[in-house]
Each structure stands twice: as C-alpha cells, then as structure tokens.
Amino acid sequence: xxxxxxxxxxxxxxxxxxxxxxxxxxxxxxxxxxxxxxxxxxxxxxxxxxxxxxxxxxxxxxxxxxxxxxxxxxxxxxxxxxxxxxxxxxxxxxxxxxxxxxxxxxxxxxxxxxxxxxxxxxxxxxxxxxxxxxxxxxxxxxxxxxxxxxxxxxxxxxxxxxxxxxxxxxxxxxxxxxxxxxxxxxxxxxxxxxxxxxxxxxxxxxxxxxxxxxxxxxxxxxxxxxxxxxxxxxxxxxxxxxxxxxxxxxxxxxxxxxxxxxxxxxxxxxxxxxxxxxxxxxxxxxxxxxxxxxxxxxxxxxxxxxxxxxxxxxxxxxxxxxxxxxxxxxxxxxxxxxxxxxxxxxxxxxxxxxxxxxxxxxxxxx
Numbered sequence: 001x002x003x004x005x006x007x008x009x010x011x012x013x014x015x016x017x018x019x020x021x022x023x024x025x026x027x028x029x030x031x032x033x034x035x036x037x038x039x040x041x042x043x044x045x046x047x048x049x050x051x052x053x054x055x056x057x058x059x060x061x062x063x064x065x066x067x068x069x070x071x072x073x074x075x076x077x078x079x080x081x082x083x084x085x086x087x088x089x090x091x092x093x094x095x096x097x098x099x100x101x102x103x104x105x106x107x108x109x110x111x112x113x114x115x116x117x118x119x120x121x122x123x124x125x126x127x128x129x130x131x132x133x134x135x136x137x138x139x140x141x142x143x144x145x146x147x148x149x150x151x152x153x154x155x156x157x158x159x160x161x162x163x164x165x166x167x168x169x170x171x172x173x174x175x176x177x178x179x180x181x182x183x184x185x186x187x188x189x190x191x192x193x194x195x196x197x198x199x200x201x202x203x204x205x206x207x208x209x210x211x212x213x214x215x216x217x218x219x220x221x222x223x224x225x226x227x228x229x230x231x232x233x234x235x236x237x238x239x240x241x242x243x244x245x246x247x248x249x250x251x252x253x254x255x256x257x258x259x260x261x262x263x264x265x266x267x268x269x270x271x272x273x274x275x276x277x278x279x280x281x282x283x284x285x286x287x288x289x290x291x292x293x294x295x296x297x298x299x300x301x302x303x304x305x306x307x308x309x310x311x312x313x314x315x316x317x318x319x320x321x322x323x324x325x326x327x328x329x330x331x332x333x334x335x336x337x338x339x340x341x342x343x344x345x346x347x348x349x350x351x352x353x354x355x356x357x358x359x360x361x362x363x364x365x366x
Contacts, residue, residue: 004077013063013085014075015056024048024080047137051144052078054111058104058148059083062160065103069096080206094167101163108149115142157186158214179222186215224317224346231313236349237330237339243268244296246275251292253283264327264342267300272336274329276300306331309338316341 004016025045032044055078062085063073069091076085091097115138153161162182169178190212197204242256243266253265257280265283267276278300286299305319306329316328330339 010060011063013060013073016075016077018077018079020080021052021078043137047140050141052083054108054141054145054148055083057111058107058152059085061103061105061107062100063087065100066091069100071100079210090163094170097167097170098164101160101167104160105149105152108145108152112142112145112149115139115145154189155182155185156189156211156215157182158211158218159186162186162215176222176226179219183215183219187212190215224350225314229314232309233307233311233313233316233328233330233341234309234339236313236316236345237341238262238345239339241266241340243337244278245269246297248296249292250283250286250294250296250299253278253296254287254292257283263344264340266329266337266340267296268337271334274304274306274331274337276302277304277327277340301327304329306337308333313341317346 003020004018007015007017009015025048028044028048029041033041056076059076063076066073066087071087071089071091073085073087076083091100119136119138119142152159153164155161155165157163157166157179162185165185166175166178166182169181173181190208193204193208193211197206197208241262241264242260244253244256246267246269248267256265263280265278265280266274267278269275275297278296282299282301286294304327307316307319309330309332311330316330319328326343328341329337330341332338
C-alpha cells in the first residue's frame with residue numbers, strides 16, 4: 001500500500017504503518033492537550049499505540065488462521081481506522097472463511113479476558129460505572145478490546161461478522177450472490193454511520209467512507225474472481241504492446257509514451273524473456289528526477305510473476321498482489337513473453353461480459 005512505512009516483519013508478514021496514522025496520533029495529542037495538559041496528550045497517544053498493538057494482534061489472528069489453509073499474507077497495514085491484512089486470497093469454503101473471520105475477534109476476546117482477570121474486575125454490569133472504567137489505563141484497554149470485539153462482529157461487510165454472514169449465505173446462494181448481499185448490508189451501515197457522523201463525530205464519517213469503499217471493493221473482487229473461474233489466462237492478456245530492451249534508457253522509454261496508451265512496458269532480454277516492467281508513471285517520475293540517461297534496469301520492477309499460456313486465469317489473478325507493478329506475464333514453453341495481464345485488461349474483460357449480458361437480457365425482454 002502506498003504512503004506506508006515498514007515497521008517490522010513477523011512470521012513472513014510485514015507490518016506497515018500508513019503515514020495517515022501519524023495524523024491520527026497528532027490529532028489525539030492536540031485534542032487531549034487542548035482539554036487538559038501535556039501529560040494528558042501523552043496519555044492519549046500511549047493509549048492509541050497500545051490499542052493499535054491489539055489491532056495488530058487481531059490481524060495476526062486472521063493471518064495465523066489463514067495460514068492453516070495455505071493462505072499467505074505478505075503484509076498488514078495500520079490505518080487510522082484499523083488494520084488491513086493483505087491476504088493472497090480468502091478461503092472459498094464457508095467453514096474455512098468462518099474460522100479465519102472469527103480468529104481476529106477471538107484475539108480481542110482473549111486480551112479482554114486476560115486483562116479483566118489480571119485486574120480482578122467483576123463482570124457484573126451493575127457494579128460498573130463510568131468513573132470506574134476511567135480509573136485505570138488497563139481497564140480502558142480491556143473495554144476497548146470488548147468494543148473492538150463487538151464492532152467487528154457486526155454482520156455487515158467488510159467487518160468480520162459480515163464475512164461470517166457471507167459464508168453462511170454462500171451455503172444457499174453461492175459465493176458471488178452472498179458477497180453482494182453482505183456488501184449491500186455493509187454499505188447500508190456505512191450510510192447510517194455517515195449520518196451519525198454529520199451529527200458531530202467526524203471519525204464516524206471516515207469509518208463510513210472506509211466501510212462503503214471496502215464493501216464495494218470486495219464485491220468487485222469477487223465478481224472478477226467469478227469471471228476468471230474456468231477461463232484460461234490468455235483470455236485477459238494484452239498481446240499487442242510496446243516493449244523495451246535491457247539496454248534501453250529512460251529517454252527511450254519516454255519516446256514510447258506518445259505512441260501508445262499502455263500503462264505497463266515489459267523489459268525483455270535478447271531472447272524475449274521478461275526481465276521486469278516499468279510503468280508510465282515510473283517513466284515520468286524518472287524523467288523529472290535523474291534524467292533520461294538512466295537505464296530502465298534501474299527503475300523497473302523486477303519481481304514480476306509469470307504463468308504459462310495454459311494457466312488458469314484465476315490462478316494468475318492470485319499472483320497479481322505479489323507484483324509491485326500489478327502485472328502478471330504470460331510466457332510460452334520456451335519462456336518467451338507472449339502477453340501480460342493487468343487490472344485494466346481484467347476490467348476490459350468484465351466490460352465485454354457485462355455488455356453481452358445486457359444484450360442477452362434485452363433479447364429476452366424483447
């Protein structure tokens with residue numbers, strides 16, 4: 001994810017912090033300072049840091065559960081509204097998705113129970129008070145984990161409860177239709193949050209935007225996966241493209257920009273094997289920076305996955321998140337590049353399918 005910095009790596013998963021997270025800390029510090037002292041500001045920042053440590057553990061609950069089913073998670077990113085784990089894929093079996101979805105909230109439940117037991121608190125609601133909950137830093141952390149647990153179990157996408165709902169609905173509706181239902185419920189919840197946010201809580205507006213976009217994104221992702229199922233990778237690959245040689249410079253790459261609208265330029269060796277790719281934006285940035293004499297080998301993304309022509313499209317899509325260029329090469333038996341797949345080529349395939357379905361629907365109505 002762009003605008004993020006790597007904090008550490010645990011079990012093969014990189015933990016990153018989006019730079020907007022620093023804005024959250026600054027905002028919390030400013031609010032606490034305006035209503036109290038510098039000590040209050042430091043207290044507020046410390047609480048947020050501890051809370052987000054719990055969020056990281058929550059995400060690793062998902063990650064460790066997914067690993068049981070052979071699903072890798074390259075990274076997890078901390079955002080002001082929570083954490084986002086970038087799994088290579090979600091399990092398609094409903095039972096597996098339920099396990100992975102509930103593993104995160106289960107971590108929050110364990111944290112809350114351990115803190116409650118360690119602090120000797122009573123679980124009797126009648127004995128709890130606002131003053132009592134605010135009397136201890138760790139009591140507040142325990143309460144925050146209970147809130148995280150409850151919030152994430154809301155049966156609306158993209159919360160964990162929404163994933164459980166999707167898995168249960170998938171038993172009767174199928175994966176695609178179940179995702180649409182869960183996503184629509186999530187977007188409806190986002191509208192409610194936005195309305196409440198406009199009544200005086202800007203953070204709810206931010207959460208609403210995230211939920212709405214994440215629900216739409218998951219729905220679109222599932223549509224793409226359903227489209228890719230059973231298709232060969234060649235159905236979505238770009239076959240007519242401009243390529244660069246390994247000896248090319250940034251100036252050579254820039255000369256191609258007016259001649260084509262392609263966003264990705266493969267870098268090929270003498271045997272037409274893929275060495276890497278450069279994007280249109282990378283070329284423009286290089287021109288503005290080091291200049292046109294820079295070799296493309298120095299600015300290209302070299303770790304680009306490839307698949308054979310006989311590969312399935314859904315398998316190729318699973319490789320795309322691993323590529324920084326969001327591109328998968330397609331090669332023949334000798335390793336020669338014959339095409340490549342990008343999000344734009346997938347979108348084109350979806351547009352064609354949508355047009356055909358609309359035309360077919362029009363014929364049926366006529």
